[in-house]
Amino acid sequence: MIEIKNLHAEIDGKEILKGIDLNLEKGKVHAIMGPNGSGKSTLSYVLAGREDYEVTDGSVQMDGVDLLDLEPEERAAAGVFLAFQYPVEIPGVQMSNFLKTAVNAQRKQRGEDELDALAFLKLVKDKMKALGVKDDMIKRPVNVGASGGEKKRNEVLQMALLEPKFAVLDETDSGLDIDALKIVAEGVNQLRGEDRTFLVITHYQRLLDYIKPDVVHVLANGKIVKTGGPELAQELEARGYAEFLGEEAA
Amino acid sequence: MKQAQNLARMPAPARYKADNAATFVEAFEGNAALKEGPEWLVSLRQEAADTVAEMGLPTPKLERWKYTNVHPAIKDVSGVAAKPGFVVKPVDKLVTDLSESLQNAPEWLQSILTERPHATFRYADMMMWELANMFTQDGVVIDVPAGQKVSEAITIDFTGHEGQLSAPRAVIRLGEGAELTIIENHKGEGQFWNNALIQIKIADGAKFRHYRMQEYGSKAVYTQNTHVEIGEGAHYEAFTMALGGNITRNQVHAAVIGGGAECDIYGINLLDGSQISDSTFEVEHMAENCNSNQFIRSVMRDQSKGIFQGKVYVHEGADGTDGYQLSNALLLSEGAEMDTKPELEIYADDVKCSHGATTGQLDEEPLFYLRSRGLSENEARALMIEAFVNEVVEKLADETVKDVVLQKVSQWLKL
Ligand SMILES: Nc1ncnc2c1ncn2[C@@H]1O[C@H](COP(=O)(O)OP(=O)(O)OP(=O)(O)O)[C@@H](O)[C@H]1O
Ligand SMILES: [Mg+2]
Numbered sequence: 001m002i003e004i005k006n007l008h009a010e011i012d013g014k015e016i017l018k019g020i021d022l023n024l025e026k027g028k029v030h031a032i033m034g035p036n037g038s039g040k041s042t043l044s045y046v047l048a049g050r051e052d053y054e055v056t057d058g059s060v061q062m063d064g065v066d067l068l069d070l071e072p073e074e075r076a077a078a079g080v081f082l083a084f085q086y087p088v089e090i091p092g093v094q095m096s097n098f099l100k101t102a103v104n105a106q107r108k109q110r111g112e113d114e115l116d117a118l119a120f121l122k123l124v125k126d127k128m129k130a131l132g133v134k135d136d137m138i139k140r141p142v143n144v145g146a147s148g149g150e151k152k153r154n155e156v157l158q159m160a161l162l163e164p165k166f167a168v169l170d171e172t173d174s175g176l177d178i179d180a181l182k183i184v185a186e187g188v189n190q191l192r193g194e195d196r197t198f199l200v201i202t203h204y205q206r207l208l209d210y211i212k213p214d215v216v217h218v219l220a221n222g223k224i225v226k227t228g229g230p231e232l233a234q235e236l237e238a239r240g241y242a243e244f245l246g247e248e249a250a
Numbered sequence: 251m252k253q254a255q256n257l258a259r260m261p262a263p264a265r266y267k268a269d270n271a272a273t274f275v276e277a278f279e280g281n282a283a284l285k286e287g288p289e290w291l292v293s294l295r296q297e298a299a300d301t302v303a304e305m306g307l308p309t310p311k312l313e314r315w316k317y318t319n320v321h322p323a324i325k326d327v328s329g330v331a332a333k334p335g336f337v338v339k340p341v342d343k344l345v346t347d348l349s350e351s352l353q354n355a356p357e358w359l360q361s362i363l364t365e366r367p368h369a370t371f372r373y374a375d376m377m378m379w380e381l382a383n384m385f386t387q388d389g390v391v392i393d394v395p396a397g398q399k400v401s402e403a404i405t406i407d408f409t410g411h412e413g414q415l416s417a418p419r420a421v422i423r424l425g426e427g428a429e430l431t432i433i434e435n436h437k438g439e440g441q442f443w444n445n446a447l448i449q450i451k452i453a454d455g456a457k458f459r460h461y462r463m464q465e466y467g468s469k470a471v472y473t474q475n476t477h478v479e480i481g482e483g484a485h486y487e488a489f490t491m492a493l494g495g496n497i498t499r500n501q502v503h504a505a506v507i508g509g510g511a512e513c514d515i516y517g518i519n520l521l522d523g524s525q526i527s528d529s530t531f532e533v534e535h536m537a538e539n540c541n542s543n544q545f546i547r548s549v550m551r552d553q554s555k556g557i558f559q560g561k562v563y564v565h566e567g568a569d570g571t572d573g574y575q576l577s578n579a580l581l582l583s584e585g586a587e588m589d590t591k592p593e594l595e596i597y598a599d600d601v602k603c604s605h606g607a608t609t610g611q612l613d614e615e616p617l618f619y620l621r622s623r624g625l626s627e628n629e630a631r632a633l634m635i636e637a638f639v640n641e642v643v644e645k646l647a648d649e650t651v652k653d654v655v656l657q658k659v660s661q662w663l664k665l
Contacts, residue, residue: 048622052614076624088619092637098620101633106624141637158623 001026002166002197007058009046016042018222019058024166025215029198031208031233034219035241040201041085043219044170047199048082049075062166076102077109079165083155083172085201089143095154096138099124103161127160130190132183148175156187163191168199173207185210205237220244266373268306270321271381274415275303277330278384291352291386294364298383307377314374317557317589318528320443323471323497327415327443333388334416335409335438340402348389348419359391362421362449367477367503375503375532379475382417382447389419389447392432396425396453403431403459403648410442410470420448424456426481431459431648436494439467450478450486454508457485461651463658466494468523473499482508482537489516489646491655492527493662501530506540506568513542516646518639518655520662521554521586528557531575535563535598539570547642548579549635550586560605561593568598575605580612580638632663 002024009017016039024030034040046053047060049072060067067075090098103123104114115123124138133153143151152172159167169188173181188198188211200211208216208230216232217224218241225244226232278284278299285292308315338345351359363386366376394400410416424430436444444466452458458478466472472495480486492498504513519527533542548556562573579588592605612634620630636659643655 048618050618050622071627072618072621073624073626073630076622082622084619088616090616090619090634090637092640093616093633098623098633101625101629102620102623105626105629109624162623 001063003059003061005059005061007043007046007060008056009042009053010056011042011053015056016053016222017046020219020222020224022217022224024197024199026197027194028214029192029200029211031213031216032199032201032219033203033216033233033236035245038220039222040219041170044082044085044168044199044201047168048072048080073105073109076162076164077106081159081162081164081167083152083159083167083169085170085174087143087151087155089141091141091144093142094138095140095142096121096124098142099138099158099161102158106162124161127157131157131160131187132180133157149177149180152176153180153184156184160187160191165195166197166199167191168201170201171203172200173202173204181207182210205233208233218244266305266312268309268311270306270309271302273328274330274381274384275299277328277415281330283332284385284387287352288355290360290364291355295384295386298380301380302377302384305373305377307381308374312374314530314559317555317559318497318499318526320471320473320497320499323469324415324443326441327413327471329414330385331411331414331416334418334444335411336390336418337407338390339405339407342404344392344394344400345404346391346393348391348421349387351391352386358423359421362423362451363419365449367505375501378445378473378499378501379447381445382419382475385415385417386419387417389421392420392422392430394424394428394430394456397427398425399429400431403433403650405433405435408434408436408444408446409438410440410444410466412440412442415443415445417445417447420446422448422450422458424452424458424484426453427455428453429457432461433651434460434462436462436464436466436472438470441469443471443473446472446474448474448476450476452478452480452484452486454481455483456481458487459648460486460488461646461648462488462490463654464490464492464494464498465658468494468496468525470495471497473497474501476502477505478502478513479505479507480511480513483510484508485512485514487514487516487647489651490518490529491658492517492519492521493658495527496525498525498527499530500528502532504531504533504542505536506533506542507536509537509539511537511540513540514645515542515544516642517546518642518659519546519548519550519556520639520659521548521556522551522665523554524552525554526557527555528559530557530559532561532563533573534565535568535571535573536565537568540568541572542574544575545642545645546577547639548577548588549582549639550579550588551582553583553585555587555589557589558607559591559593561595562603562605564596564598564601564603566597569600571598571601571603573601573603577607578638579609580635581609582611632660635663636660
């Protein structure tokens with residue numbers, strides 16, 4: 001269970017999140033939709049612990065632990081994962097080295113044994129195959145020179161390896177071709193389970209055809225303005241966000 | 251092989267004189283052994299001593315020494331070591347002790363030992379050279395005959411003597427088509443000054459890989475002057491890893507004198523405390539269609555300081571030259587500093603040259619990305635710093651050296 005209460009956050013003195021209240025039930029897939037600039041990515045960064053966003057009020061609890069007290073790496077070890085809207089390129093850092101370091105860093109923080117090179121390689125090869133990630137990808141520097149779609153697949157590969165308890169997917173569908181979308185959705189669906197909570201940020205119903213959400217929220221102007229079932233996504237697709245934008249849209 | 255000529259072309263001499271070499275001039279005067287030996291040698295030393303006595307040692311008043319002042323660090327160095335500390339392995343018939351060959355030096359060796367490739371009025375580049383000339387006593391001569399490809403790397407382990415100046419010389423000659431790898435290891439604690447002079451002749455089609463791991467203790471001063479001449483289709487690959495020392499001056503002058511030759515000068519500096527590491531390179535292109543690369547990456551903590559002064563000089567007629575210089579520095583602390591001065595002078599046609607210098611901090615975005623995957627801040631930083639220096643290490647041709655360097659890098663990061 002993830003409880004977000006009255007979450008306010010600002011960047012460079014500008015308030016972006018203006019009191020978010022969200023209860024994410026364990027084992028469920030929650031979708032967030034909302035207009036550009038409404039604060040969806042900001043919310044995802046704040047959940048993952050990015051330091052340039054200042055949380056000015058509110059709390060985020062995951063299974064009784066206050067996430068906002070934790071460093072980004074501690075949140076990761078606690079099971080938080082963010083698939084970035086814009087995955088970061090890291091020249092010179094080989095994907096395989098990065099993945100292995102990440103998997104083992106989390107295992108170490110949780111007091112588990114580290115995987116040796118062979119065990120890790122087998123694990124990563126299996127996941128790559130399942131997600132249709134090209135073999136040479138792990139020999140390349142992280143995201144450098146990867147296409148938009150390849151980067152998104154890399155994010156899902158990382159999620160599959162790290163098996164988080166709480167995964168936030170920020171527009172993971174954008175940039176994916178139809179086949180990739182299916183593969184990625186399948187990857188998410190395979191991970192779905194009683195212990196795993198998903199927060200899926202998207203602009204399109206199409207993704208939600210493959211990853212069926214349990215709950216859909218609308219985020220507009222830094223607040224959750226409506227919550228409903230999967231049908232809400234369809235309504236939004238038909239009608240847009242005008243009704244939520246109030247004066248700004250008029 | 252063509253001789254390098256007319257390297258002199260700097261404008262009128264700077265009127266520089268410094269009265270700061272008395273200690274070493276006295277040490278010279280008091281050492282009878284330096285006045286003995288064949289005439290050419292005695293006069294080489296004497297001329298050098300006279301010059302040093304008259305002109306002194308470099309200070310930041312000289313443009314080429316603007317960022318590096320050795321004097322505070324050498325003020326407690328007084329004696330001059332009778333025998334510089336070095337061990338060459340394996341003992342091979344290609345290698346001779348300079349102390350032995352000096353007495354009956356063949357013509358070619360004499361001519362190398364007495365060369366002064368920079369005009370005397372370019373004194374800023376010659377001062378430390380003259381200091382080595384003055385104390386020419388020992389060192390190593392490596393002479394690889396034409397066609398011989400030496401498969402095992404020759405290592406030279408240098409060290410210093412407490413309170414003393416050492417002036418080891420190295421003369422390395424590769425015949426046509428020869429191949430050689432040398433690994434210099436510099437280790438030792440204490441307050442000493444090692445001023446090395448290395449002269450290299452690479453004949454047509456030969457390949458020389460020249461690696462240096464500088465890991466002296468934090469009080470040592472290390473200055474070195476390399477002069478290399480690269481023949482037609484030949485290749486020189488140099489790499490210095492500066493980890494240790496109080497002050498390091500790595501000065502390389504490369505004359506690319508044969509067509510189609512290649513010259514790569516690489517370096518990484520990993521500095522902390524109040525260390526200073528100065529990379530001063532000059533590549534002179536004197537023949538057509540040659541490539542040169544100067545590529546330095548520096549990572550600095552605390553109050554440390556990195557310096558890159560790189561120059562590419564393309565002579566008239568050296569058409570089709572590609573000459574690159576790049577210095578990238580990461581400053582990990584507020585007090586750290588990087589000074590860069592890349593220069594280009596071109597008098598030929600169809601030349602591709604570029605120089606670039608960046609100085610900055612680690613990017614926050616990738617750091618957050620890595621941490622969001624569970625890496626601690628230190629692990630994330632280490633991974634990124636490793637990646638940063640790896641881009642230089644990747645260029646090296648020798649796989650064993652690459653591994654050694656990467657190990658040392660990760661050791662440094664764990665400090
Ligand atoms: N450094 C910053 N300084 C000022 N404003 C910022 C800064 N970073 C983001 N913003 C603003 O915050 C608002 C929310 O941005 P955010 O990226 O969270 O939107 P989003 O809902 O994810 O949009 P999209 O659907 O386009 O991805 C935007 O108006 C954006 O311009
Ligand atoms: Mg966004």
